[in-house]
Amino acid sequence: MRPCVHVLFFVWLLTCPCGTHEQEEEEEEEYEYILEVPPEEDSDDRPSEDAKPSPRALLCPKDCKCTQEGVVDCAGVDLREFPIELPEFTNHLSLQNNQIEEIPPEDLTRLYRLETLNLQNNRLTSRGLSDDLFEQLENLSYLYLANNKLTLAPRFLPSSLISADFAANYITKLYGMTFGHKPHLRSVYLHNNKLTDAGLPEDIFNSSRNVEILILSSNFLKYVPKNLPPALNKLHLRNNKLEKIPVEAFSNLSDLRELYLQNNLLTNEGMSNETFGKLARLEYLDLSSNNLMHIPGGLPRNIVILHLEKNNIRSISKDVLTQIRNLEYLLLHNNKLRARGMHPDAFLGLKKLHTVHMYNNLLEKVPAGLPRRVKTLMLLHNQISSISKNDFATTYFLEDLNLSYNKIMSSTVHRDAFRKLRLLKTLEMSGNSLKSVPYGLPRNLEILKLKENDISSVPHDTLSGLSKLKELYLSNNKLKINSVYTGAWVELSSLQLLDLSGNLLSYVPPDLPESLEYLYLQSNKIVTISDNAFDSTPNIKRIFLRFNLLTPETVKESAFHGLEKLQVLDIESNLALPKVSKKKVVEKEKEEEEEEEEEEDRRR
Template identity: 70%
Template sequence: RPSVPFAPHPPRIQCSSCTLHYIMLSAWLPHETRVVLTVQMALSRESLLLLCFLTFSFGVIQCQMDEDNEFPKEVPVLQVKPAPGSVIPGCPADCTCTVEGTVDCGGVDLKEFPRNLPEFTLHLSLQNNQIERIPKEELLRLHKLETLNLQNNRLTIKGIPEDAFESLENLSYLYLANNKLIMAPKSLPNTLISADFAANFLTKIYPHTFGQKPNLGRAVYLHNNKLTDAGLPDSMFNGSANVDVLVLSSNFLKCVPKNLPPALGKLHLRNNRLEKIPHGAFDNLQQGRDNTLRNRNRNDKGKESTTHRKLSGLIYLDLSSNNLTQIPKGLPRNIVLLHLEKNAIKTIAKDVLVQIKNLEYLLLHNNKLEAKGIHPQAFLGLKKLHTVYLYNNMLERVPSGLPRRVNSLMLLHNQISEISRNDFATTYFITELNLSYNKLTSLKIHREAFRKLKLLESLDLSGNSLHTVPKGLPKNLRILRLKENEIGTIPDGAFSKMNTLKALFLSNNKLKTSSFYPGTWQELINLQVLDLSGNQLSYVPSDLPESLEYLYLQRNKIHTIFLSTFESTPNIKAIFLRRFNRLTADRIHNSAFENLKNLQVLDIEGNFKSTATDSSKEKAS
């Protein structure tokens, strides 16, 4: 949940063209009094900064200077809290108060609602206490109150008078999360902008709890309660059309609530008991207001750029951790991010997704999908769909009809045993492909399976049953993961022309010194990270690339470091040779590391077996 939006209006110093215009020194004065000192004089930069420092103790300061004085145009407001029990009349002991109307009594072990608070209080923070009751007469005095934070107390419905909040005609933000409420207040002020009732024991919401609130335009948090369908009235948001975020996760709902606010941008229904979505449940959302989506893309040079796009209606829908057995029909057409993970979905029909033309992220991991349960045209026409998570399912092969413009495809932890020639023939835009922890063998990966993936940067084939590095790997890879297989050989030319490869992970295989063909490593002219840990190497591989910076060789059988071992790697920064190798001090050449000017980490712990060689060990380190 977002932090409580306190918004005081601080006194400030405003500076323009090195001329001081206003100084307001008022935090130390009674709230009835303000002193305004106006000075029209040119000040040097040093004098102005000194003045700012000298006046910090008097309240909230903000300094702004123009570009000529090398000061940011917008400087964060610096707030100096008065000491607890300040001289402001009515400020309770152990609390802090400011003349701008902020009273902070958070976390001071209050057992009762503070009495006789200043009537001008705008923002009242009482979170993290032990308050059980709100006296109505105290709220009646706080008629200017805009923010009330009572999170993490011991409030029950008996401790809140039925019409307790009706007198707060300016209340905008109400925070009652982490209390002991079993029912929401029957009525809240129509000035409300945001409300948080999460982590209570709510079983019932009333029509006027959130209804008839035209300003309720931010978020309503109701997660981690005990709400059922019967506890939500059909008219729950009547007259409150502008709600942007509604969080109903971790309740006991079986149906999507009726009459959702038409401007809803994000709906969280994770961890309920949804089994299906009633027909027309989202019909009211089709004409929602514009929502701005922040989007990251890569430009032609590979750098990320940020764009903003306008979208209308519901763009974020979380239906994860429910009891859905299939993707519901009638989902809103403007969804950008759809969470369906951790259900029991077995099929994806032809017509359930194709109407969601703005869909970009589809998360279907941890379900029960088989390839035969995914219709070949299930993703037809989804031109914006770039991220698909299908891991932890029951896929026996790569599904046909994958989205043509998918960038990131996660197929790990399935039962895939074969990659056919045309499995990725139409997915030209994949940049990240994860096939780890399936049942792949080297002979079952077609040598032309990746021929169309000219943009592929990261390929993960870890945790399979590969005996050799597959042939036909994309030449444009930057990251290749082959760890935790049974690889014992690297065939001639396996890494040929892979000039962009930066990181290669081959840990926990069966590689020996004789497993590499001559010139294996010299072909990888831009390799920076090489992980060969957990293999059966007796020597450090020769002719490592000059570009190498990080070399992982722990848990091998390496017993000798020659003078020439690292001659080819002048740029190396870290070498890991720790335990489970067979190094002794007399088998490490005294000058083996002498010319490695960039070496920062040399880890050979656990190799030396006797204290007699400690001095040699230190010398080698």
């Protein structure tokens, strides 16, 4: 963690709580919308400059903004009624974030040029909207009614409609003409409503074949709607009650690229090998948080990202994945996989697969036959007890390996286990049962995390050759000063962050590298800081020494002289608070504030 303070300070005098309190919030459906505005009308349709504007054309409601181009913005002005003093040439009307409950038909239908109508975040009810309210607006292309109190979708909408957003209402029913016979319709947002299968017409998109985006997530659907538009590109059905998917459900969706089915009740029995067979262009498939026992068969070969996490998958057969030749991301975490349930050839031929997540499973060892070109491999939170010589013998391209929170012991890590990982940049083995730093660490490592083990020694040469290492985490172990071989730290010529907090150190480690910028030594047993403790670290920016055994007599202010880049010195919560020069702190703060002001002036 990086401290939140950017000014030099001594916590001997000042206390700065920099932690943040994270609050969990209920996950909500989130989608990106673009309030699309069509191009301006041709000049031939506009009134000439000499034409005299009518009284209606000169009106603009109080607190609203109106332009000569027909844009009226009344967003967030606490309107309780639909404004009547609107210019007759209005083509884009923004009324979102108000408290409107109903719309009188005569007030809206006179706006015959209206193309975009935004009514999001109001208090509109179905009773407050007549069945044919929007039908008379023959130029209306974009209608936004999300976050209101509608229980029924509008019965009739104009054929000119391009995009409709009715998300986050209480809609239980759609009508045949709600979205039917709309040749220009491209996107429909209906997520976070109360739709059931009975509330959908048999042919919901009759003669509306060009819909590309359909969002039906967070409703109460048990079945995939029938007769979906063949032009669909994105289909969201997450957070419903789907139990099975008929073979023909997606048979006409040859252009579908993204399919979201997570958080349903799907089982393997509810699908067949032909369920996804016709989705030739599918690139993104999310089947996470269902009740799958194994990976479905017949998945399209063009899938790039496959989400299967949070199921009950226990095994991977030989040929269930091998046909997905474009697969790059495979997410299998939070399942019940065991190494013996994975066929050695399960990943054979997947040359593009570079990211595999298998954390929070029941793996008792590293699975055989890992993808040869994998770059990121997440195996944390399993039951792995050993790392053998050939576990990673074929994963030459691996860059990020996480083996944290398993049951690995120092005696079960082979000295040559990592010999082939010449490109490895990050290795994490925190939360295991290691008693010493492993041998044979890859020379290209940049980040090494060994936190929360039982490490009591850093054997000779275990850190030798790690000239590219930038961050080393050894916190919450059992290290003492004499348990680290002489010269270990100075060999790490690129090290910027060293975390030795929560150990048994009695003083600041000697021979720290010149490159060091962040040093964490809190929660040790340090009793003294010598005058030359930081002579070798002129680039140090932040030093953390709280919760040690320091006293005013064992710490001299001169120990920190010459550290011109030092921003944070945290020595709070020791035996006593030493007296240091507040003048120096204030001067440094003032100097840095002036530098920041100068930099801001240059940017301006």
